Amino acid sequence: MKEELYHSKLFSALHNEEPTVTLEELQLHVKSAHIGRSSSFRITALVVAGIAVVGGGYYLANENQDQAQLPAGIAHIADAHKDILFQRETNVLSNSSASKLSESLDATEKSAIRSHGSLLNAGPSSPVAVSTDEKGTQRISQSSESIDQKIVMNENATVKSVNSQTDNSAEKKVKDQEVNHNQSRSDRSAMIDTSRQEKPASDRTDNSIISIRSRDDDNATRIRVFAGPQAGVIISSLNSSGGGIAVSFDHDWQHVGFRYSSTFGTKGNSSELFRKIPDGYPFYYQYSQNILEYTLQFGATLKQGDFWATFSGGPNYTNSNASTSSYDSQIGQRISSSYQWKGLGASAQVSFGYRFNKYVGTELTGFVSDHSQVAYGGILFSLVFGAM
Amino acid sequence: MQKDTNLFWNLIEENRAPLWRFALGLTRSRYDAKDLVSETVLAAYTNFPKLREIAGFRKYLYTIASRTHKRKAWRHRIFASVETAAHLESQEMRESSHDLELLMKALDLLPPKQKEAVLLFEISGLSLEEIREVQGGTLSGVKSRVKRGREQLQRLLADRSEQVRLSSQYYEFVTPSMTLY
DSSP: OHHHHHHHHHHHHHHTOOOSSOHHHHHHHHHHHHHSOOEEEEEEEEEESSOOOOOOOEEEEETTSOGGGSOHHHHHHHHHHHHHHHHHHHHHHHTTOGGGHHHHSOHHHHHHHHHHHHHHHTSSOOOOEEEEOTTSOEEEEOOTTOOSOOOOOOSHHHHHHHHHHHOGGGHHHHHHHHHHHHHHHHHHHHHHHHHHHHOOGGGOOOOOGGGGGGGGTOOOEEEEEOOOOOBSBOTTSOEEEEEEEEEEEEETTEEEEEEEEEEEEEEOTTOSTTOOOOTTOOEEEEEEEEEEEEEEEEEEEEEETTEEEEEEEEEEEEEEEEEEEEEETTTTEEEEEEEEEEEEEEEEEEEEEEESSSSEEEEEEEEEEEOSSOEEEEEEEEEEEEEO | OHHHHHHHHHHHHHHHHHHHHHHHHHHSOHHHHHHHHHHHHHHHHHHGGGOOOGGGHHHHHHHHHHHHHHHHHHHHHHHSOHHHHHHHHHHHHHHSOHHHHHHHHHHHTSOHHHHHHHHHHHTSOOOHHHHHHHHOSOHHHHHHHHHHHHHHHHHHHHHHHHHHHHOSOGGGGSOOOOOOO
16 A cells, blocks of 8 residues: 555656647647658659650761671671671572572672671671571571571571472473562662662761661761650651659659669661662561660759659660561561670659649659660650659 | 647647656656657647547557657667767756656666556556557557556565665666667
8 A cells, every 4th residue: 555655656756747848849840840851752653655765876887997896786787687688699599509609799798797797796707607408498597606696597488499499390480580589689789789879978867777787888987876766756767665663762852763664666667777678579677676774863853832853863774685577578588686785874864743642643754875885765754653 | 721730739738748748758858758749749740631530639649659769769779879878867867856767767677568558557547448559459468568567666666665765875776777679
């Protein structure tokens, strides 16, 4: 009982303590805290519907030098075209004699092909080899070290072609076919020669990365920057779309963000890289490029009511896959090649956002990314979720 | 909105003194108690529009205070130096009455959850059900905590009062210790 009383007395000592904090102080504390710092966290889902992200390439090329001096990404594109030309030459010759294949190419082209192969494979020179299997199918291959560059030829049409050559009943037809092939080849050579002669460097106005193919056209040393697409279709007619996700943190004006985006673009027959194909010629090709980008952004965010603007920049890591695929329905062959490039670069972006409520908003972002091999940019329309 | 704001501050004013005493009991420091109350009120203000029933305001307020204190204690354990804590403690001791100081030291020797339950029951006047809602668990667990806490507190205080009687420098018998969660 005595302890209980003592116990109660001690608690009463605490009960008698007067608070050292007043209501006014608490109100002031709340007010100052709400006026001052505010933190927000956003998860941004990038929706790039019909808005392009890709761009072209950035390169410094000496037109007089061998293609091996070009950046690998550009060299790849040029090389892909070489493959196409090379294969087409091969197909024409295959009907008469495969052993005469290499002789059918001019010395400059053979040299270029070999040097490109060695450049892309970062190894010893990989001379092109032509072989014929038991089915009569021709294969064009480089050395086994050639990983990035693959040439696979469709077998069916070649078989038909070879078989028809041995079929006496179709001898006349084959001869006609050879004539057609040779005629087409002549036309194409004429076309190529014409394009080479008719397009001096000063007259070239295209923005396509593909225009690097005209390296034989002039002797100028050029620096060209290809900006990204703006809406729907990019400058080089590379139709692209993509999406991604970004996570960003804002504290006061400070901004840290991470963005991942993926873009896929394609380009068809109209590309100048592959030169103009006469109407009705049964040749189809497609160039496509896929770019994955991971970027870390540091910057500042300005807020005004429900609007905000973020300016940021930082390093990025890009993984680019470019591939070329072509199919000649007349000779029935398909060629595909691919090239992968990945590395570090830098990105900068500006975003303007508006919040519908505390948790949902929208954002429009313009960005550019630069690398030693590729430069691209785009406009991203985003939906934003988070605490804003 | 203005109506809500006025209502909020009226409710705060009603609970200001018991909340501060609860904070003092938890922190053993008037400075820390003030900080804890300020942070609690700020958090309560921010989330007040989400509060569905005004009847649950007291539970809501003490839940915030309890969690804020745990978070601060955790940070304190990592970042604060022992010397700083000891200095503040001795400063507070000189400012406190002997009875209050004795009580707080005895409270400090209780397990954290038991101490909190006793303070909520004895100082803040929360019901056992409200304490259960603040601390979680079962009602019987809360009852047990309050009961054992009070018994242990009585035992500690009896021992110390005896020690105080035997020695005028009673505070040296109590090893200063921080309540850490």
